[in-house]
Amino acid sequence: QQQVKQSPQSLIVQKGGISIINCAYENTAFDYFPWYQQFPGKGPALLIAIRPDVSEKKEGRFTISFNKSAKQFSLHIMDSQPGDSATYFCAASIRTGTYKYIFGTGTRLKVLA
């Protein structure tokens, strides 16, 4: 119940295309869903985040779509660029009197020039 399942494991997209990464969760107590971007040799950096009372959030070329009933959320990268090539992690946060983040296993995205 604490897991966040992320797919696909890897993704290759042509420059200008749309990259889509999906995540699913079980625990309805999760109430914050961020996406992190990680470049080789660097720590993950927050990309965009959403709360379950919103179905979609857009920041530039990055959009999170959230389906509360299906317990799924996804990251869409529009007009994908070679500079977007990185590993993307979805996460879910739960407040259990303290807090912790549960991360997906990551998606390695490669955007071809």
Added chain:
Amino acid sequence: KAGVTQTPRYLIKTRGQQVTLSCSPISGHRSVSWYQQTPGQGLQFLFEYFSETQRNKGNFPGRFSGRQFSNSRSEMNVSTLELGDSALYLCASSLMGGSGNTIYFGEGSWLTVV
């Protein structure tokens, strides 16, 4: 504003040894959490500290421990190292912790156990 700083960045240890990793959070942040990142397991939560108290702990053996100092700096220790402990150890800080509070990661400490 300086980001999360982790030291050392790279280290090689021998099985059976112990290691201490250090983390300086963003100024003003009181919550520090630690994660282990491996290719097969992704990011695994180790523990979280707030005001020198451990608030949450992941499913790791007791060989993994940590502490937080009054200035919010944190250390994690791994004793009796095993080959499987080879990983990137990431520290993340947050203003107060709690759901919805963004966590900011350092660049990590790469540990290789031989």
